Amino acid sequence: MTPTLRTARLLLEPYVPEDEEGFVALFQDTRVSQWMGDGPASEADDRALFGRIFTKVYARELFDVWAVRRDGVLIGHAEIKPTGVVDGHEIIYALTPTAWGGGLGTELAERLVAYGFGTLGLAEVHATVAEQNGASLALLGRIGFTHVRDIEEDDGTVTQVLTRHRTTAPLHSPELPPVRSPE
Template sequence: MEILETERLVLRPFTGDDFADYAAMLADPEVGRFLGGTLSAEDAWRNLAMVIGHRVIRGYSMWALVEKDGGRFVGRAGPWRPHGWPGLEVGWALARSAWGRGYATEAARAAVDYCFDVLGAEEVVSLIRPDNVASLRVAERIGHRHLRDAELMGTPCLVYGQVRA
């Protein structure tokens, strides 16, 4: 079970014990604004099962982000490629109380390195709604650039990304 460390965060596989924190994050309208809306506790449980199951099927998945200092759950980030996805994605989402500290940038950088160095990816993408300004800033800060446009579950999105150096 791989565990990554950044300066301030531990990135580790999700478990069932993360459910309460994860469901609270996904119930927040600000967090859900560009993720297709908020999730009920029932749908958050299914989403958590999908994140854990993705690791079983693919061998990798988004990690739970936990503060090194105190162990607080602050969000999710990491590699993501369900069936039909337009590339190997590095995704990120933080609980609102953890916004504005650069955690998404820190976790996303580690995830991009993981995709290139461990998964052997040639290209890593992030699928971002055009009006998600904060997420576009994170993408730019980690060295992504606008590669192309795509449609994701009926919604237009920008494909940001980078290729292996």
């Protein structure tokens, strides 16, 4: 079961059905979705993706997926999951554009890495980022990720594979323990 996690300013908790509109709005914003998966999708596809979080990911406990909240408002999405692209675990995160530029992305990425190293016991954590996404590449570089290789996509674009090893010293606080929601 996906645990609830905290940072200084963020709460990461499993999605609830009432998050659907916020999830769809996040993924329908092309400033966000251009960097996610295969890029922008239809609203129907994003709604289906949200449904699969419950019917597939949570139901089968495949990997951890979180709604990212600040002051009770859904402002982002986060995952850490095994992937064959890097033969390991990859972090995935997105924030609404109104949350950009204040260090929340760094805070979120660091928390995902800490969870991967601490709770999951991983030796390394990966990220795949479009070569044109300079903001994410810079953020990940600041927190200890290094470029490993490039993947040339079918459309000719390049995705960079970045890795952070457990031996890389954390730049912020050590992992905070998971916080369980009251049941």
